[in-house]
Amino acid sequence: MITVLLIEDNEMNRDMLSRRLARKGYRIVTAVDGSEGVKLAGELRPDLILMDLSLPILDGWEATRLLKGSSETKDIPVIALTAHAMKSDEEKAFQAGCDDFDTKPVVLDRLLDKMRNVLNQ
Template sequence: MNTVLLIEDNEMNRDMLSRRLIRKGYKIITAEDGRQGIELAAQELPDLILMDMSLPVLDGWEATRLLKASQFTRHIPVIALTAHA
């Protein structure tokens, strides 16, 4: 089973995306801020990260930079999510 780390601070978005991905057979791990997301990525080593770019504590831009700088998480694809078109 593929694991997706969803880093999203908006509860409604997190719930909607989680439910859709679970129905498609994915295992979902969630984080509500960038710092928590980085910690979970290092612990769980998900197959994919869906990253909101407007996060509290550590924004998605900086969290992605830190993930890509780490030898342990740099191989994990990160897809940016944003409501800002």
């Protein structure tokens, strides 16, 4: 079973997306801020990380930089999830090390395609 670490501070978004992905057969682990997400990624080594960018304590850009800078977690694909839909936000996410980028509100089929793509690379 593929393990996905969902790092999302908004409880409603986190719960909704967790349930939808679990119904598709993914094992979901959640974190509520970037610091907790980085810690869990190091401990659990998930197959994929879904990273909100606007997070408390440690934002998603910095959390991704830390993950991609660590030999233990650098190969875990990260998909940025954000309501920031500007082209510059997408560029900033890729510069931080994200493997893909998707906007909120999440369109499940589009996200699932992106997840399959990064997992198959």
